[in-house]
Amino acid sequence: MKAEYKNWVPEGMIKGAAAGAASLAFCAASAALTASTRTFKKEKAVFQAAAGLCAAGAAACGALMGWGTWAHDQFSYDGSRMLSRDIVEGVADYVLIPDGGVGLDVGCGSGALTIAAAKRNPNARMVGCDRWGIEYASFSRELCERNARAEGVENVSFLKGDAVELPFEDESFDTVTSNYVYHNISGKNKQELLLETLRVLKKGGTFAIHDIMSPARFGDLGDFLDRLRIMGYEQAVLIPTDNGKFMSKGEARSLFLSGSALLYGKK
DSSP, X not given: OOOOOOOSSOHHHHHHHHHHHHHHHHHHHHHHHHHHHOOSHHHHHHHHHHHHHHHHHHHHHHHHHHHHHHHHXXXXXXXXXXXXXXXXXXXXXXXXOOTTOEEEEESOTTSHHHHHHHHHOTTSEXXXXXXXXXXXXXXXXXXXXXXXXXXXXXXXXXXXOBTTBOSSOXXXXXXXXXXXXXXXXXXXXXXXXXXXXXXXEEEEEEEEEEEEOOHHHHOOHHHHHHHHHHTTOSEEEEEEXXXXXXXXXXXXXXXXXXXXXXXXXXX
């Protein structure tokens, strides 16, 4: 049995773009044909304009399909680049759990980071939690558990939980981690989401949170790091990962991952 870590670019998006390109191309051709049969200038102009709009839409959908196909290959664990694997393993290298301790992966998806961190900490345990909502229908607790079995990893468990309000008591975990979760949560202050995750970290525990931490999404993280230090955190640093650490700058730009960084430290 082989682990099935879901691709960050869903096949449904690629198929939808392909279907859109085909439908709009057909509409463009139909409108152009209709325009050619009209004698009145205004009527002809309307159909010509419709043909142009449909052709532009078809081109846009075609471009999205092409990008999606390429990006899917870049992220795939079976693809030519396997960027998802490199990022997950790169984050997992920062997940350090004391023997007998417990770590938490917030927004575990298909379990890749939870399992990778568990492998690196065989004398500890990892818990992965995710809301697995309808918008991520292909992800599930059952999928995570199958992947753990496929990898031969037993020191993991998975449960349902929302990053907005984690179902854990204060200071429950020795380590907390996450990978590309918070930027997907709309309508919430990202710094408050980070604090919610850090709430469940024990005093003396470490954190490694990876995301697209651009100012537009997360605000001034320099101020946030100062805030953590004032709160008594022993260490709090932001490590860029889009500069060759996990990916090249070119990859980050082309895959819309510019601003990726690792928030790392100790409480």
